[in-house]
Amino acid sequence: MRGPGWGGRVALAASVALLVGGLVAVPAYVSTTATAALAEEIARSCVTDLGIVVDTHESTTAETIAARAATIDGVAAPEVSRRANARVVAAPGSPTVVRPVVVLWRPGVGALAGADDALLTDGAVLVPEWSTADGGYPVGSTLDLQFGAPRGVEPETASVTIGGTYPEIPTRPEPPEWCSYRDAFRLSALGDRPPPVLLVGEATTETAAPASWHESSQVFPDPVGLRIDRAESVAAELSAWQDEIWETFELPESRKPPVPLTTSIDRARQVADFVRLTTQPVRYAAAAAALFLVVAAAMLAARAQRSELRLRVVRGEGAGRLAVEQVGWLLPVTLAGAAVGWIGAWIGVRWLGPSSAIEPRALVDATVAAVAGWTVATLVAGAVVASVGLASVDRRPSRRRVRGLPLAGAVLLALAAWSYVRLDRFGGVRQIGVEVRGGDLLAQAFPLIGALAVLTVLAVPLMWLARRARRLGGSFGPTALIGLRRVTFEPAVSVAIAVSSAVAVAVAFQAGSLTDSVDRLLTEKATTYVGTDLVIGAIDPVDDLSGLGEAATLVFETTTDDRAVRVLGIDPATFADVAWFRSDGLDMPPADAVAALAADESAAIVVDPERSSDDAIRTITVDGVTHDLEPVAHGDFFPGYQRGRPMVVVDAAVLDGDGAREVWVRGPDDDAVARLTERGVRVRSVLSPDEVFASTNYLSAEWAYATLTAFAIVIGVVTLLGQLLVVESRRRRRRASRVLSAPMGFGGRDETLASAIEIGLPLAVGGVLGALVGWGTSQLAIARLDSLRDRQPPAVLVVDVTALVGAAVVVVVVTAGLAVWSSWRSGRGDPMEAMRVAGD
Numbered sequence: 033m034r035g036p037g038w039g040g041r042v043a044l045a046a047s048v049a050l051l052v053g054g055l056v057a058v059p060a061y062v063s064t065t066a067t068a069a070l071a072e073e074i075a076r077s078c079v080t081d082l083g084i085v086v087d088t089h090e091s092t093t094a095e096t097i098a099a100r101a102a103t104i105d106g107v108a109a110p111e112v113s114r115r116a117n118a119r120v121v122a123a124p125g126s127p128t129v130v131r132p133v134v135v136l137w138r139p140g141v142g143a144l145a146g147a148d149d150a151l152l153t154d155g156a157v158l159v160p161e162w163s164t165a166d167g168g169y170p171v172g173s174t175l176d177l178q179f180g181a182p183r184g185v186e187p188e189t190a191s192v193t194i195g196g197t198y199p200e201i202p203t204r205p206e207p208p209e210w211c212s213y214r215d216a217f218r219l220s221a222l223g224d225r226p227p228p229v230l231l232v233g234e235a236t237t238e239t240a241a242p243a244s245w246h247e248s249s250q251v252f253p254d255p256v257g258l259r260i261d262r263a264e265s266v267a268a269e270l271s272a273w274q275d276e277i278w279e280t281f282e283l284p285e286s287r288k289p290p291v292p293l294t295t296s297i298d299r300a301r302q303v304a305d306f307v308r309l310t311t312q313p314v315r316y317a318a319a320a321a322a323l324f325l326v327v328a329a330a331m332l333a334a335r336a337q338r339s340e341l342r343l344r345v346v347r348g349e350g351a352g353r354l355a356v357e358q359v360g361w362l363l364p365v366t367l368a369g370a371a372v373g374w375i376g377a378w379i380g381v382r383w384l385g386p387s388s389a390i391e392p393r394a395l396v397d398a399t400v401a402a403v404a405g406w407t408v409a410t411l412v413a414g415a416v417v418a419s420v421g422l423a424s425v426d427r428r429p430s431r432r433r434v435r436g437l438p439l440a441g442a443v444l445l446a447l448a449a450w451s452y453v454r455l456d457r458f459g460g461v462r463q464i465g466v467e468v469r470g471g472d473l474l475a476q477a478f479p480l481i482g483a484l485a486v487l488t489v490l491a492v493p494l495m496w497l498a499r500r501a502r503r504l505g506g507s508f509g510p511t512a513l514i515g516l517r518r519v520t521f522e523p524a525v526s527v528a529i530a531v532s533s534a535v536a537v538a539v540a541f542q543a544g545s546l547t548d549s550v551d552r553l554l555t556e557k558a559t560t561y562v563g564t565d566l567v568i569g570a571i572d573p574v575d576d577l578s579g580l581g582e583a584a585t586l587v588f589e590t591t592t593d594d595r596a597v598r599v600l601g602i603d604p605a606t607f608a609d610v611a612w613f614r615s616d617g618l619d620m621p622p623a624d625a626v627a628a629l630a631a632d633e634s635a636a637i638v639v640d641p642e643r644s645s646d647d648a649i650r651t652i653t654v655d656g657v658t659h660d661l662e663p664v665a666h667g668d669f670f671p672g673y674q675r676g677r678p679m680v681v682v683d684a685a686v687l688d689g690d691g692a693r694e695v696w697v698r699g700p701d702d703d704a705v706a707r708l709t710e711r712g713v714r715v716r717s718v719l720s721p722d723e724v725f726a727s728t729n730y731l732s733a734e735w736a737y738a739t740l741t742a743f744a745i746v747i748g749v750v751t752l753l754g755q756l757l758v759v760e761s762r763r764r765r766r767r768a769s770r771v772l773s774a775p776m777g778f779g780g781r782d783e784t785l786a787s788a789i790e791i792g793l794p795l796a797v798g799g800v801l802g803a804l805v806g807w808g809t810s811q812l813a814i815a816r817l818d819s820l821r822d823r824q825p826p827a828v829l830v831v832d833v834t835a836l837v838g839a840a841v842v843v844v845v846v847t848a849g850l851a852v853w854s855s856w857r858s859g860r861g862d863p864m865e866a867m868r869v870a871g872d
Contacts, residue, residue: 041361041365043329044366045366045372047326047329048326048409050318050322050325050373051409052373052374053376053380054319055319055398055402057381057398058315060377060378063260063390063391064381064386065304065307065387066303067300067386067387069299069300070300073296073300079108079208079252079253079255081252082253082292082293082296083250084250084251084270084274085249085250086110086249086251086273086277087246094110094112097249097251098110104266106262106265107266108252108253108254111139111212111250112139112247112249113137114237114245114247115134115135115136116134116244117135117244118135118178119132122176131227131228133177133227133228134228134230135229136213136230136232137234141231141232142158142231145158145231146199147196155191155192155236156193156194156195157175157230158196158198159197159228160199161197161199161200162200162225169194170194171196174191174194177190179241181244185243187244189241190240192232192240217229219715223571251270253266257389260304261393263300266293267297270291271290271291314480316477326409327416330414330417331416358414363410366406367406370402370405373402374399377398378390438492441485441489444488444489445485447481451474451482452482454478455478456816458475478813478816479542479546479813482805482812483809487805490534490801491527495523495527501516501520511786512785512789514782515785515787515788518786518789529798530801533843534799535798537802537806538802538809540745540806540835541802541803541806541807542806543832545814545831545835548832552830556825558721559721560671561721563611563671563696564610564611565581565612565697565698565700565720566581566704567694568695568705568708568717569716569717569719570694570716571713571714571716572693572714573713574693574713580697580704581697581699582700583606583697584696584698585609585696586606586684586693587602587672587684588602588684588690588691588692588693590654591654592652593656596677597680598673598677598678599652599682600672601683601685601687601691602626602681602684604630604683608626609698610696610697611698612671614669617668617670620664625637625664625665628665629664630683632664633682633685634661635661635682635683636661636681637665637667637670637680638665638666638667638679638680639668639669639670639681641667654687692716695708752846784851784852785851787855788847791846791850791851792844795843795846795847799840811829814828814829815827
């Protein structure tokens with residue numbers, strides 16, 4: 033058979049491309065999220081910490097380690113370093129032992145520390161600036177060092193010259209080039225400095241007590257372009273290498289640490305699992321929508337061949353023979369569409385996905401899905417053409433009621449209710465450590481199923497309105513009247529377009545709103561957990577809190593002597609300006625409760641959501657001192673509260689300096705910690721909201737719900753193609769109407785406006801309904817999709833106005849474009865043919 037014209041072929045190819053593209057894009061997209069999450073984890077870590085450390089010994093030199101590392105694809109060149117423990121036995125003005133030191137060499141050590149490598153000649157060292165001021169080591173003076181030695185071996189002594197100084201290396205966090213040497217630079221838990229680190233050149237390590245040096249090589253992954261599958265291979269080979277080392281030295285297996293890279297991989301896989309489980313409903317819904325479009329395009333192709341199909345049916349050909357005869361034109365068309373869909377999805381994921389790196393196994397999965405989708409689309413299209421040719425190829429548009437619509441709506445409503453119950457009971461996908469739990473397909477699909485169910489039910493009254501609207505418009509002008517009549521001429525088609533556009537808008541609204549809501553949710557949960565924007569644990573007394581940020585306060589944290597109750601001592605005058613409160617945390621306004629602490633030193637705020645202790649805690653004992661308290665407020669939450677035991681908040685004066693000091697800062701400056709250390713305050717710890725949850729928690733939610741945006745685009749394209757099919761199928765009738773109306777002054781401009789009403793009215797109605805349904809379903813789903821429901825505050829829907837504005841712009845642009853195109857198409861063709869069609 034010669035097949036349909038180009039319109040039917042293009043429509044069918046486009047629908048197959050959507051089907052195959054959706055099937056290909058999901059596994060490829062999930063793969064890119066894993067790789068992108070791994071890159072994010074590596075970026076937040078020290079790359080050298082993700083590998084293993086191989087010590088050199090008699091049979092393992094730095095050269096053999098480098099040669100072995102070169103055989104592992106995805107591993108960077110090993111970083112060699114030498115370290116020795118020593119003590120100063122003679123220094124200028126001090127003939128006795130001064131202090132222990134650590135002597136360190138690594139390639140380019142001077143430049144990495146902010147000094148000149150030229151100063152590191154043989155026998156020269158660089159000392160930290162703070163040690164020069166503290167110990168009075170002048171540059172150019174000589175230090176006698178006694179190097180450590182194995183038991184039974186006489187320690188060696190060597191003289192070195194102080195060639196210069198290097199700046200103090202920042203900690204928490206360390207610069208990337210020093211993050212593997214944290215133990216050499218970080219303060220102890222009590223705030224004491226570690227032994228000074230003396231930096232030396234390689235020549236010094238070979239001449240000064242050469243037997244005392246410990247040499248090791250760090251073997252770590254090369255992060256540039258590292259795919260998740262390659263990272264797994266690197267981790268496996270590093271682990272095997274570590275096993276060999278453990279066996280060589282007969283070390284206990286129980287003490288062997290895992291390769292740290294595996295933790296980053298597990299975290300990245302968790303993100304991919306989260307995205308995969310969240311996108312499952314989207315994948316199936318997109319495939320169903322595209323398959324529906326395949327059926328519609330096949331019906332258009334059958335209409336284009338109605339004369340030829342009718343003759344073959346009259347000759348006695350059956351459905352099977354008709355389907356086989358479509359192969360000649362059907363296979364090239366569907367194959368071309370599948371190829372376009374495969375290539376388009378691949379390019380789209382690589383360009384627009386979180387990462388451009390896709391795993392080979394994702395390529396295999398995507399190709400298998402593409403072949404399956406193409407096969408199904410081809411079979412369905414052939415069956416539709418054959419069945420339409422047999423049964424209804426030459427029928428006029430049906431004006432009968434769509435009796436199955438109420439039944440479909442009832443079924444979808446029941447399915448939506450079931451989905452909602454499961455979502456309410458089990459919740460959405462939950463991230464627990466490096467595990468992903470939940471992900472019930474039906475529960476995850478509630479936003480989509482809920483929107484489809486409501487819109488399907490609304491299609492029934494829309495059909496009723498569309499039929500009754502035929503009687504309206506008597507007072508309208510000819511142009512508006514003709515446009516309205518075209519909308520109501522085939523009410524089922526117009527309602528289908530409206531519902532389809534409503535689904536697209538609803539899903540786009542859900543995508544933007546759920547993404548913004550989850551981002552805000554995680555931020556608020558983290559902030560309330562920390563208590564403020566930045567908490568700095570201080571070892572020394574803090575006298576000056578100015579210049580750290582918008583506001584700052586000093587807090588004391590301790591526990592009762594029996595450790596049963598956590599105690600927080602606050603400054604009532606400044607605490608309320610710094611802390612993040614929850615309005616429902618206490619049985620009275622938080623500001624009033626804090627103010628009550630200032631009015632009476634015996635006043636206290638009791639926080640105990642589990643009600644595990646007496647609501648009226650009257651006495652606490654801290655550091656042997658008993659304090660009588662009078663609770664002024666009770667509640668489930670207060671800034672600084674940690675789950676597991678009750679907390680009592682008192683005026684800091686009650687504790688009289690007992691407890692760990694914490695500086696809480698609201699709106700901190702970037703250098704707040706540095707300013708505090710410049711004032712002589714030693715920092716014990718630093719905690720901010722962005723450290724409570726890994727950044728991949730935010731990204732996994734963003735990437736997962738971004739697929740809803742892609743699905744909304746797919747539905748939008750389906751709607752556009754559906755409108756194109758409708759416009760194309762009505763072209764000859766529209767041409768006849770234009771010819772007949774021409775004597776009444778109905779010209780090209782009028783035709784464009786009438787087409788705009790015909791095309792734009794269903795889209796506009798669908799857009800409004802979609803926005804309302806998207807808001808309602810998102811409002812119901814957001815609290816139940818919370819992956820951390822056990823942490824406060826609860827989820828709140830953040831309305832994505834951008835999606836609504838974007839949908840409105842798309843409706844206007846599509847309506848204008850299709851109206852102009854439809855008007856141009858209706859002006860082409862033979863007028864006599866148009867008159868003949870009008871007379872049929």
